[in-house]
Amino acid sequence: MxxxxxxxxxxxxxxxxxxxxxxxxxxxxxxxxxxxxxxxxGMAAHDGPVPVRTLAQAARLLRDARQLGRYGIAVSEPVLDYARLLTRVREVAGEVRARAxxxxxxxxxxxxxxxxxxxxxxxxxxxxxxxxxxxxxxxxxxxxxxxxSRRLPVPGFDLTATHSDAWSLTTVPPTMVVVGGGATGAQVASVFTAFGTRVQLFQAAGRILPTEDEDVSTAVAESFRQAGMVVREDFGAIERFEEAPGGVRMVFARDNLRDSVEAALVVVAVGWxxxxxxxxxxxxxxxxxxxxxxxxxxxxxxxxxxxxxxxxxxxxxxxxxxxxxxxxxxxxxxxRAPMITVADEVCPIGSFTNPEYAQAGLTEAKARQTHDVAVAVVRFDTTTRTIIDGRTTGFCKLVVDRATRKILGCHVVGERAVDLVQTAAIAIAAGMRVDELAHVPLSFPTYTGVLGRAAAIAARQLQVDVDRAPIAELLCRQDGAAGP
Structure with missing residues (x-):
């Protein structure tokens, strides 16, 4: 020693x-x-949120560059230099370790x-x-x-890669199969689709993002498909992985029908x-x-x-x-003594996919098990800031208890969803009633203002007097929205 x-x-x-x-x-x-x-x-700095968010930022910049022409800015088609991007990922991770x-x-x-x-x-x-x-x-x-990362007891599993391997690639693969449609798999699939990889996302359950509100899963899956990704939900069970001329072949079966798919890289993200x-x-x-x-x-x-x-x-x-x-x-x-306990507090969760998605509190289905709820949904194609930014995909959804008017959950798909949900999490943790949130004169036009608008709609559903919330009410009328 x-x-x-x-x-x-x-x-x-x-x-x-x-x-x-x-x-x-x-x-x-x-x-x-x-x-x-x-x-x-730890993992957060080396192959978790820090490098993932850096790669997602590159994907966001590519996406933003492609719409510059809509705003009168003439540029050539953006080209990704993946080697330079990886250098930037290492720079960011090093700076975070050194400073943060x-x-x-x-x-x-x-x-x-x-x-x-x-x-x-x-x-x-x-x-x-x-x-x-x-x-x-x-x-x-x-x-x-x-x-x-959890391993699968499947023949040929050693031919597959983990999400960590995906982040450390030296080149962008032409094709990729991602097994696992949870948060990690969705991020891998989304980032590499943005980089030009032809991605197929396989999810054994009936929907991707199964812990999210069902409307969120549906919207994200549809956006992924519109971006050119193949999303295969309820695909069956994997029988084996094997070498193929172009990389790796995955053989799977559903209802006794065998099928296979090949890709240059197979990434398995099925848990932790x-x-x-x-x-x-x-x-x-x-x-x-x-x-x-x-x-x-x-x-x-x-x-x-x-x-x-x-x-x-x-x-x-x-x-x-x-x-x-x-x-x-x-x-x-x-x-020290006396000891303290971990609190079961509201847990805002989100992911930097394209589009982003995020949640705080209960899903609508979970809330309905124990509460009589009201639901207010504001679509991003009806709100001022999202129209200004050309980011009209998605929605903000509030789930509210009718009896107490307390906010039970917030679910967002779209631009800045992760940031928007943080405000909702604060309101939920503080025990705010939805009409109290509607009374807050949030700045206009902002993404957070979409939350205030959803709160005003929910308050009207509950027949709560929102006259003290002139800004939220004005936003509802100005953007042409009405409560269900």
């Missing part, structure tokens, strides 16, 4: 959960070490950071060693090792599992659930009282904002 460190808290993994867990524990006075296999930032990964705050909190330490494993319940022969003893641990194989959890006595995720209670404590877990490794909500919340809770609970 290269010596050992005795700490109060050791955080394993430096993604969003690990970064905030270490910062919180350090702020509370615990002697804290942050140990990471590679560099700070809480480095300065973590250092100021007295946290000792061990980057590129290699995989960590438990020797016993209070001792961890790494591949670089670093040894740590601690009173408490926080597991933030993240997740990895905990990255725990190297941790040697058995040596610490840490239990996992039936899906392989680390089992935690409401305090994020594992089956071993002095070991906590946060972020993707728990399998709860595998998103950056929720990982940050988990990190705060776990860091607090390892460094």
């Amino acid at each position: 290269n010596g050992s460190e005795n700490m109060d808290v050791v955080v394993i993994g430096a993604g969003p959960a690990g970064l905030l867990a270490a910062l919180r524990a350090g702020d509370l006075g615990a002697r804290t070490a942050l140990v990471t296999r590679d560099a700070l930032g 990964a809480l480095r300065e705050q973590i250092a100021a909190a007295g946290v000792i950071v061990y980057e590129h330490a290699g995989a960590a494993r438990f020797v016993d319940p209070h001792t961890v060693e790494t591949q670089r022969r670093l040894l740590f003893r601690a009173e408490k641990f926080i597991l933030c090792s993240g997740g990895v 599992t905990a990255d725990t194989s190297a941790l040697n959890l058995a040596a610490a006595g840490v239990e996992t659930d039936s899906r392989g995720f680390v089992r935690v209670d409401a305090h994020l404590r594992t089956s071993v009282p002095h070991i906590f877990a946060a972020g993707d490794v728990t399998g709860r909500r595998m998103l950056v904002p929720q990982a940050l919340q988990d990190g705060f809770v776990a860091g607090s609970n390892t460094a």
Whole structure:
């Protein structure tokens, strides 16, 4: 061993959960070490939201450039230099790691950071060693090792690629099959369609984006098809992958009818599992659930009282904002008493596909199970800002409880959907009534103003007096909309 460190808290993994867990524990006075296999930032910085959003920005710029002629700006047809784009992706990821990964705050909190330490494993319940022969003893641990793409038990699976492989390609493939129509698969399919790849998106379930509101799934699928993507929902079951002259062939069957499809690259994005194989959890006595995720209670404590877990490794909500919340809770609970619990708060979710889609709160179907609801929908082809920008695909949908007038859910497809839903999430978290949201004089013409207009329509449906909301009411009349 290269010596050992005795700490109060050791955080394993430096993604969003690990970064905030270490910062919180350090702020509370615990002697804290942050140990990471590679560099700070984790999947979010290296092959998750940061590089994905950078690639999506390139796709957006291509799309924007193609409509410049509508605004009297003469330019030649844009051409993608993929090698240069990858350089930009690396630049952005490096800048985020250097400037936005809480480095300065973590250092100021007295946290000792061990980057590129290699995989960590438990020797016993209070001792961890790494591949670089670093040894740590601690009173408490926080597991933030993240997740990895789920593998399929299908012959020839090794011929396929993951979303991480897709982001690291050196050239744009001419053809691609994407298996899995959830958030990750949809992003891969959308980005490479924009780059000129002929993409086929396969989804085993009856619709892509199955966790989204059904209207969102329908609208995104239709937009994908209009962009030239082939979307095959309820396609059956995969029998095998095999080599083909042009790349990889996927053989599948539905209702005893066999079919196949070939592409230069097959990307499989069918879920996420905990990255725990190297941790040697058995040596610490840490239990996992039936899906392989680390089992935690409401305090994020594992089956071993002095070991906590946060972020993707728990399998709860595998998103950056929720990982940050988990990190705060776990860091607090390892460094102080009384302990706090994770809150089941509104969770805004969105994706930078073309078109974007996003949600906050309950879907319409889920809300109708326990509530009498009113639904207001504003189409993007009827709103001023979207018409100005030439981005008229999509809609904003509000789901409201009739009895309390509380906003239960917001679902958006279209330009700036992810940003728009953040405002709705704040309103839901604050317990605002829909008429109260309609009273807010949001700026005109803006994308957020579409939300105010939907709120005014919902309020009228509920026969709530909106005379105190002259701007929202004016927007409804000016844009030619009326409540159902």
